[in-house]
Structure formats: structure tokens, C-alpha cells
Amino acid sequence: MNGWTDEKIIELIRSKLKTDRFQHSLNVAESAKYLAEKYGADADKAYTAGLLHDVMKNSSPEEQLAVITEVGIELLPEERANRKLWHAIAGAAYIRKVMGIDDRELYLAVRYHTTGRANMTLLEKIVYLADYISAERSYKDVDVMRKLCDESMDEAVLYALEFGIPD
Numbered sequence: 001m002n003g004w005t006d007e008k009i010i011e012l013i014r015s016k017l018k019t020d021r022f023q024h025s026l027n028v029a030e031s032a033k034y035l036a037e038k039y040g041a042d043a044d045k046a047y048t049a050g051l052l053h054d055v056m057k058n059s060s061p062e063e064q065l066a067v068i069t070e071v072g073i074e075l076l077p078e079e080r081a082n083r084k085l086w087h088a089i090a091g092a093a094y095i096r097k098v099m100g101i102d103d104r105e106l107y108l109a110v111r112y113h114t115t116g117r118a119n120m121t122l123l124e125k126i127v128y129l130a131d132y133i134s135a136e137r138s139y140k141d142v143d144v145m146r147k148l149c150d151e152s153m154d155e156a157v158l159y160a161l162e163f164g165i166p167d
Contacts, residue, residue, distance in 0.1 A: 116128050
């Protein structure tokens with residue numbers, strides 16, 4: 001990974017994220033590793049993806065847009081209108097451009113961890129779900145989501161997609 005170890009990534013995210021977001025990223029990494037082990041994915045890569053999933057979360061909107069633009073990504077009108085989506089797109093761009101990590105699977109897992117997408121890879125599903133079930137999460141149905149993650153990844157993804165759509 002171009003010289004990036006998990007230890008160096010932890011140092012990087014500690015410097016870029018607020019304390020609670022940093023802890024969340026550590027928790028997502030642990031949840032991603034757990035899910036990877038359970039569902040037969042690369043646990044080390046899942047842990048790394050979990051660490052990196054929110055790398056741009058606490059960056060300003062201007063910084064997020066700058067890294068998105070720098071790699072040549074054009075936001076869809078729906079994406080441009082929703083700043084909450086920018087950190088995932090910018091995070092993927094940051095991994096590729098600034099960190100120099102050329103790993104499509106890792107890139108896509110970070111890119112789609114907030115929205116999901118059709119035909120997600122196993123790693124994408126893992127990071128998407130790990131973000132929902134990380135240790136500090138306490139939303140209304142978190143226990144339901146954790147149980148579903150233990151029973152069926154696809155059922156958990158479906159539940160998460162439905163859960164994420166506002167009434």
C-alpha cells in the first residue's frame with residue numbers, strides 16, 4: 001500500500017479527525033475486521049478500509065471539494081446538493097491522490113460507505129455495515145442491525161438501505 005501501514009494510517013487520521021470521529025474510525029475498523037472474518041473477506045484490508053472511511057469527514061467543505069476536483073471527479077447534481085455525501089467521495093479521492101494508494105477495492109469501499117450502491121463488493125458491504133454497527137453507535141435499531149449483521153449480510157444491507165431513507 002505504497003508504504004502505508006495501519007499504524008501510519010492511525011497517526012494520519014488522529015491528526016485529521018476530531019477525537020470522537022477518530023474513535024469512531026477505530027471502532028469501524030474493528031467492526032469491519034469482525035465482519036470480514038465472519039464472511040470470508042480480507043480482514044486486514046477491511047480493517048484498513050474502516051480506518052480510512054472517514055478520513056475527510058472533519059475537513060472543510062472547501063477542502064473536500066478541492067480534492068474531489070483535483071482528481072477530476074464531477075459531482076452529480078444530487079451529490080453537489082448534499083454536503084453530507086462529500087466526505088466519502090473526497091475520502092476516496094484523498095486515498096488515491098494524496099496518499100498514493102492505488103487499490104480500487106479500498107477506494108470503492110470508502111467511496112460508497114455512506115450511500116451504498118448496486119452490486120457492492122463484499123468489502124463495500126462490510127465497510128457500509130461496519131459504519132452502522134460500530135461500538136459507539138446507539139441509534140434506535142442498532143441492536144437489530146447488529147443481529148442482522150450476524151445472521152445475513154445481504155439482509156443487513158437491505159435493512160440499512162431502508163433505514164437510511166428518511167420518512
